[in-house]
Amino acid sequence: MKRARQESIPDKIHRYRAVVLAVTVPLFLLSLFLFLMPRTPTTIAVVRTKQRPGGYAGSKSYAVIFDAGSSGSRVHVYCFDENLNLMHIGDELELFEQRKPGLSAYAEDPQQAADSLAPLLEKAESVVPKELRNKTPVRVGATAGLRNLGTETSERILQAVRELLQHKSSLKFQPDWVTVLDGTQEGAFQWVTINYLLGRLGKSYANTVGVVDLGGGSVQMAYAISEGDDEKAPKVLNGEDSYVQKLFLKGTQYYLYVHSYLHFGLLAARAEILKVTDEGNNCILGGYHGSYKYGDKTYKASASSSGASFSKCKDDAIKALRNNEPACTHMKCTFGGIWNGGGGDGQKNLFVASFFFDRAAEVTLLHNVFLTTQMYTRLVLHKFISSSRPHQVGFIDRDKPMSNVKPADFEEAAMRACQLNVEDAKAAFPLVQADNLPYLCMDLAYQYALLVDGFAIDAQQDITLVKQVPYGDASVEAAWPLGSAIEVASSSSS
Numbered sequence: 001m002k003r004a005r006q007e008s009i010p011d012k013i014h015r016y017r018a019v020v021l022a023v024t025v026p027l028f029l030l031s032l033f034l035f036l037m038p039r040t041p042t043t044i045a046v047v048r049t050k051q052r053p054g055g056y057a058g059s060k061s062y063a064v065i066f067d068a069g070s071s072g073s074r075v076h077v078y079c080f081d082e083n084l085n086l087m088h089i090g091d092e093l094e095l096f097e098q099r100k101p102g103l104s105a106y107a108e109d110p111q112q113a114a115d116s117l118a119p120l121l122e123k124a125e126s127v128v129p130k131e132l133r134n135k136t137p138v139r140v141g142a143t144a145g146l147r148n149l150g151t152e153t154s155e156r157i158l159q160a161v162r163e164l165l166q167h168k169s170s171l172k173f174q175p176d177w178v179t180v181l182d183g184t185q186e187g188a189f190q191w192v193t194i195n196y197l198l199g200r201l202g203k204s205y206a207n208t209v210g211v212v213d214l215g216g217g218s219v220q221m222a223y224a225i226s227e228g229d230d231e232k233a234p235k236v237l238n239g240e241d242s243y244v245q246k247l248f249l250k251g252t253q254y255y256l257y258v259h260s261y262l263h264f265g266l267l268a269a270r271a272e273i274l275k276v277t278d279e280g281n282n283c284i285l286g287g288y289h290g291s292y293k294y295g296d297k298t299y300k301a302s303a304s305s306s307g308a309s310f311s312k313c314k315d316d317a318i319k320a321l322r323n324n325e326p327a328c329t330h331m332k333c334t335f336g337g338i339w340n341g342g343g344g345d346g347q348k349n350l351f352v353a354s355f356f357f358d359r360a361a362e363v364t365l366l367h368n369v370f371l372t373t374q375m376y377t378r379l380v381l382h383k384f385i386s387s388s389r390p391h392q393v394g395f396i397d398r399d400k401p402m403s404n405v406k407p408a409d410f411e412e413a414a415m416r417a418c419q420l421n422v423e424d425a426k427a428a429f430p431l432v433q434a435d436n437l438p439y440l441c442m443d444l445a446y447q448y449a450l451l452v453d454g455f456a457i458d459a460q461q462d463i464t465l466v467k468q469v470p471y472g473d474a475s476v477e478a479a480w481p482l483g484s485a486i487e488v489a490s491s492s493s494s
């Protein structure tokens with residue numbers, strides 16, 4: 001039997017070049033025209049809005065929320081339609097700006113603290129239409145940084161911020177809108193943000209997702225539980241945050257388990273780990289001898305002569321978590337004597353944010369962009385290159401705002417980072433900031449220990465690392481301020 005000669009693709013293209021040209025040239029011209037056409041953002045339908053009969057008349061409301069975090073200050077501006085769907089601000093669905101350091105870095109100078117927010121305020125105001133500015137509320141929520149400073153110092157800073165908003169802003173403002181958020185509010189807002197963006201609000205608690213938010217100073221866990229489980233919640237003493245919040249959202253009553261662990265954010269936990277170890281720390285990368293400053297304290301941070309060791313560092317992290325003390329007086333605890341909420345369907349899918357995402361992204365590199373041959377060889381040697389994602393080193397998809405991972409990925413990354421001395425780590429991880437490098441083994445080992453030994457999440461369970469959540473035709477930051485804005489917008493529209 002005679003076989004027809006296989007024609008190669010270039011040959012085919014050559015033979016049919018007239019047809020190819022006839023099809024592609026008009027297509028190219030059409031796309032060029034569409035690309036150059038001016039965009040009119042307000043006409044882009046917000047995907048989740050159901051068009052009402054008679055069409056959408058459209059009234060917009062804006063909210064400006066400052067997140068005064070322990071490691072930086074950020075401002076978010078959102079615009080809602082009357083159904084509480086997000087509308088465009090330019091091409092995006094929010095304005096987001098940030099700067100470092102956070103307010104708590106100016107403990108001695110409240111005025112300077114307030115002034116650090118001025119450029120963010122100016123930017124935020126500029127995107128709110130002039131005629132809506134005096135109807136647009138501005139709120140400031142401070143988190144772990146100010147919680148740590150104590151009431152007197154943090155109150156002085158908040159007062160300076162109130163004066164800034166009173167005198168230098170045209171937005172709607174009340175003094176009690178500038179506060180230190182309690183950890184429970186922060187965790188609940190984060191849960192609302194993620195579930196709102198995923199379109200889960202209004203569904204049964206079992207169809208919502210749980211959230212973990214690892215900040216610099218504190219870490220929050222929040223997930224919805226059943227009404228029956230709410231009744232099992234341990235009673236808390238006066239002055240303590242209760243474990244379960246009742247939230248009524250989109251016609252549904254939720255019982256939200258929330259706990260915020262102060263001192264267990266990533267940067268605070270470094271201090272906790274350094275406190276439980278003596279000379280020669282097991283977590284500091286080889287060759288580094290320095291000190292670590294957190295709050296107003298300085299800790300010795302010096303590598304042991306044999307460098308870091310993942311297994312010893314993990315043990316130190318577990319010690320810092322104080323797994324067994326104070327004693328667990330409830331049915332089941334996470335760590336530090338805190339009730340674990342009982343688990344259940346609302347915790348099946350976990351969206352894990354902030355420093356979990358950041359560190360994972362920093363240890364992930366695209367080969368072709370960053371690696372010299374020498375670095376590539378070194379990384380192959382240390383088995384950094386995974387066969388499941390051959391185009392990159394590390395365990396997330398850097399070009400996506402969300403990635404499915406397992407806690408074990410943090411263990412694997414930690415094991416590799418811990419083997420390196422500071423110099424090698426600098427070459428291997430150009431995305432890690434110089435002042436974070438000595439702590440890379442510690443951070444990754446702590447993140448693993450927190451998930452697996454602290455929260456008792458199976459090392460092989462799928463979890464979602466999240467920076468932003470796709471919503472409509474854009475992505476929105478996975479951070480608590482949206483939850484706060486939703487509360488503001490829904491109370492002003494009712």
Ligand SMILES: O=c1[nH]cnc2c1ncn2[C@@H]1O[C@H](COP(=O)(O)OP(=O)(O)O)[C@@H](O)[C@H]1O
Pocket residue numbers: 067068069070071072074102143144145214215216217218219265354355356358467468477478479
């Ligand atoms: O809008 C955001 N989108 C994504 N990540 C954020 C956002 N705001 C803060 N983060 C993350 O939170 C972490 C910093 O925590 P933060 O300074 O808020 O500490 P705190 O919550 O303990 O006060 C960083 O990993 C930072 O990337």
Ligand SMILES: [Ca+2]
Pocket residue numbers: 069070143215216
């Ligand atoms: Ca935060």
